[in-house]
Amino acid sequence: MERFYQNTAVRTVLALVCCALWGSAFPCVKIGYQLFHIENAGSQILFAGYRFFLAGVFTFLLGCILERRIITMKKASIPYVFGQGILQTTLQYVCFYIGLAHTTGAKGSVINASNAFFSIIAAHFLMKSEKLTWKKIAGCLVGFAGIIIINLEPGAWGSDFSFLGEGMVLVCACSYGLSSVTLKMISDMEKPVTITAYQLLFGGAVLILLGVVSGGSVYGFNIKSSLLLLYMSLLSTVAFSIWAELLKYNSVGRVAIFGFSIPVFGVGLSAIFLGEQVLSVKNLAALICVSVGIIIINRKGHGINAS
Numbered sequence: 592m593e594r595f596y597q598n599t600a601v602r603t604v605l606a607l608v609c610c611a612l613w614g615s616a617f618p619c620v621k622i623g624y625q626l627f628h629i630e631n632a633g634s635q636i637l638f639a640g641y642r643f644f645l646a647g648v649f650t651f652l653l654g655c656i657l658e659r660r661i662i663t664m665k666k667a668s669i670p671y672v673f674g675q676g677i678l679q680t681t682l683q684y685v686c687f688y689i690g691l692a693h694t695t696g697a698k699g700s701v702i703n704a705s706n707a708f709f710s711i712i713a714a715h716f717l718m719k720s721e722k723l724t725w726k727k728i729a730g731c732l733v734g735f736a737g738i739i740i741i742n743l744e745p746g747a748w749g750s751d752f753s754f755l756g757e758g759m760v761l762v763c764a765c766s767y768g769l770s771s772v773t774l775k776m777i778s779d780m781e782k783p784v785t786i787t788a789y790q791l792l793f794g795g796a797v798l799i800l801l802g803v804v805s806g807g808s809v810y811g812f813n814i815k816s817s818l819l820l821l822y823m824s825l826l827s828t829v830a831f832s833i834w835a836e837l838l839k840y841n842s843v844g845r846v847a848i849f850g851f852s853i854p855v856f857g858v859g860l861s862a863i864f865l866g867e868q869v870l871s872v873k874n875l876a877a878l879i880c881v882s883v884g885i886i887i888i889n890r891k892g893h894g895i896n897a898s
Contacts, residue, residue: 596840606849609834612826614856617699618864619823620691626816627809635688637802638809642820643680644795646827650788653828657784664789668780673793675777675786679770680794683763685801690759701737701858701874702760704881707850708734709768714843717772721844726887734851734884737877771847775838783835791831851881 595601623629629638654662664672691699708731714721752758777786837846855878 593840605833609830610852611856612830614853615860617857618861627811633805633807637807639684639688640795640798640802642823643791645824647791647795649828654784654788662785671777672789676790676794681797683766686759686763693756699760701854701877703764704854706764706768707847709765710771710847713769713772730884730887734881737880740877775843778839787831787835
């Protein structure tokens with residue numbers, strides 16, 4: 592399995608599949624807010640909880656089928672996997688769902704792309720094998736320039752930039768970037784599908800609890816809305832499971848670098864499903880900056896693991 596996931600073509604295809612699925616989540620969340628009549632933060636968090644707890648159930652069942660047994664964790668792994676659930680699911684998606692409710696799907700997807708750069712920076716401090724180089728720093732700076740450009744418009748850093756909107760999406764990106772590194776660090780404790788299943792179940796359960804305590808409610812279940820929730824849960828099951836496998840057998844940099852494609856998919860799908868205006872010089876420049884940042888970091892020569 593190690594050689595399979597380390598194959599360049601396999602890694603590229605699987606990472607892009609994950610990013611395409613995550614990119615599709617941006618318009619799906621927006622549509623879900625309408626179908627489930629979600630209007631406040633408590634309901635947004637509860638909606639996220641339903642999605643990720645259900646994703647955990649699907650991942651658990653998948654793991655049981657693959658392993659042909661009930662998948663369990665060693666006692667020593669429990670605090671680490673549950674901590675991963677708080678960081679990767681609870682914290683990340685509290686910020687994601689609240690933030691996306693206060694910004695456009697296109698803008699949110701570009702800001703969220705910074706998770707790749709947070710992963711690279713966090714890996715430098717937490718893992719001896721993945722140190723920052725000047726090339727990586729240059730790539731990070733160019734990538735973050737894209738985040739600034741997407742907000743360059745009259746009043747962008749005032750009325751158009753808010754902590755509840757763009758700020759929360761940026762915190763979400765930071766949380767996810769760090770969680771990629773911690774997932775890599777605990778990947779030898781349990782099989783990836785086991786870690787993914789239990790972190791989603793625990794993180795999702797905490798989200799549900801927070802949503803209920805905050806007075807949230809989710810209603811309007813019908814065939815259309817239920818299928819949307821089912822799709823969102825399944826995309827998380829597939830994407831998180833594959834991503835965990837890729838991180839187990841590859842360096843954080845080699846995997847996280849594909850995060851640049853999330854805004855490409857997010858912006859395109861937001862345009863298709865939400866009718867958002869995305870064909871502008873500003874958005875194109877932002878996407879180019881994010882993409883160029885990745886190319887600088889991953890350029891042939893020193894490679895992503897260069898120190």
